[in-house]
Amino acid sequence: MSVWTLGLNHTTAPLDLRGRFAFALDQLAPTLQSLRSSFATGRHPQVEAAIISTCNRTEIYCAAEHAALDHTVGWLAESGGVAPALLRSHAYALQDDEAARHVFRVASGLDSMVLGEAQILGQMKDAVRAAETAGALGSTLNQLFQRSFAVAKEVRTATEIGAHSISMAAAAVRLAGQLFEDLHQTRVLFVGAGEMIDLAATHFAARDPKSIAIANRTLERGEKLASRFGGEAMRLADLPNRLAEFDIVVSCTASTLPIIGLGAVERALKARKHRPMFMVDLAVPRDIEPEVKALEDIYLYTVDDLAQVVQQGQANRQAAVAQAEVIIDAGVQSFMHWLGQRGSVPLIQQLNAQADEWRATEMARARKLLARGEPVDAVLEAMSRGLTQKMMHGAMAELHAGDAASREQTAQAISRLFLRKER
Incomplete structure (x- = not known):
């Protein structure tokens, strides 16, 4: 195997x-x-x-x-x-x-x-x-x-x-703190409602931001997570129109395509009068189009960008x-x-099957003898002798087969298998 x-x-x-x-x-x-x-x-x-x-x-x-x-x-x-x-x-x-x-x-x-x-x-x-x-x-x-x-x-x-150890979520908070002097005054949006977002929201909530919002495809799941942090829930479809409200955006969904595009971020920046936005894309594949990183006043980090921070210490x-x-x-x-x-399992299974076959054969013969009225001791003697002969037949045949060298190897194997002294 x-x-x-x-x-x-x-x-x-x-x-x-x-x-x-x-x-x-x-x-x-x-x-x-x-x-x-x-x-x-x-x-x-x-x-x-x-x-x-x-x-x-x-x-x-x-x-x-x-x-x-x-x-x-x-x-x-x-x-x-x-x-x-x-x-x-x-x-x-x-x-x-x-x-x-x-x-x-x-x-x-x-x-x-x-x-x-x-x-x-x-x-x-x-x-x-x-x-x-x-x-x-x-x-x-x-x-x-x-x-x-x-x-x-x-x-x-x-x-x-x-x-x-420094988690990805803790690293994101640390980087956000370098951009914004006071996280108490920031509005934070989390996109998704999975385990990673739960962890990230827990870390950011500990810094007591001005507001927390959860955007999720399933509103009920978003509401459940938002309620833990005193935040609001919104539909993912409303994200483009509300993106400008948030200073910090952390996204991690299972989408196979980006859900935050370059155009939506450009419109959000214009509405914010180019006040900076801190964005973290923890998703693989990406949730945020990579071109967003080139925009002025956008600070976008991916999971790979966080590597240097999390490896400190x-x-x-x-x-x-x-x-x-x-x-x-x-x-x-x-x-x-x-x-x-x-690797020995198939051989063990074969040995057990062979032993069961021998046992069944001898048991059937013993029942016939008992049914004919044969003495119990004689039947038991015959059954034990029959089992012993079946078990020993292969070993005895090998001892008489082959050349001297092979017979010596067989003798040693038989000694190990059958002549061990009980301890």
Whole structure:
């Protein structure tokens, strides 16, 4: 059995390329079905699969009898509309222990833009549930992910990997504070109502801005989030006409196309008499057209632009990283040992089936003898002798077959298997 992963993240691929391979949570089931169906047409009919897709990464995890990295690259490249060579130049392909090490590091927050952040763990659990619901998660991948969650828990408990980490949302507040002297006087608009917006709104609300508004495609969900912060909710369709009211705009939706265009921002600036606007686009693919960044009086940051801010203080956590890597090493070794044992499962199943067949044969013979009135002790003696002969027949035949060297090897194996002394 082999496991492998193909992925690209904030360190290997630019934002716009990552956007081509972003999958919303409700897209995972059909996407996994497409991936597994593509394997079924080749030499790998039984493939387990899971996909993790966040603003910083898209990763495919698979398990099968034999690894099929080239096929996985081809499928993902086609799904994103790019050449396989381009994808390979920005992706990483890992197999077996390297794949296990990677997923353990991701779960533990060691591979995140924000070192030690815990949000990725929840996103991974969502991805695993989606794969399980889609029927794509088999015993091997389930074991891999459950072990990664356990390793992540140990890392966070035994080290200070998450100490002093700066989240994306906290970084956005910090940058906004550099533009506006007093955040109390700002009006903040959040576009979307998902987990990232919830986190960002929590951080900005702590700075007590003048007002908070939530724009969302589903008004009811927007109202639910807005009520927590004493804000108002608005429909996404009303956004262009009201954009000028806000000093700070933070957007993160699952839209596949930008929802805040250059024209809308230009009109908003004109209505604001060119008072500056601070904009944060946390979405992948982008929510805000990239051309907006070139406008004067617009300060637009993407998830990649926040990298320098969130990585501050990383040096203080290198000791914790070293401790975490030791825990991860142990987890990898344990998983690979388990994976190696999985190779014996078919043989074990065959042995059990053969033993059951022998037992059934001898039981049927014993019942016939008892029905004819044979003594119970004699029947038991015959049954035990029959089972013993069946169990020993193969070993005895091998002892008398082959050359001297092969007979010696057989003798040693038989001694280990049948002549062990009970301890």
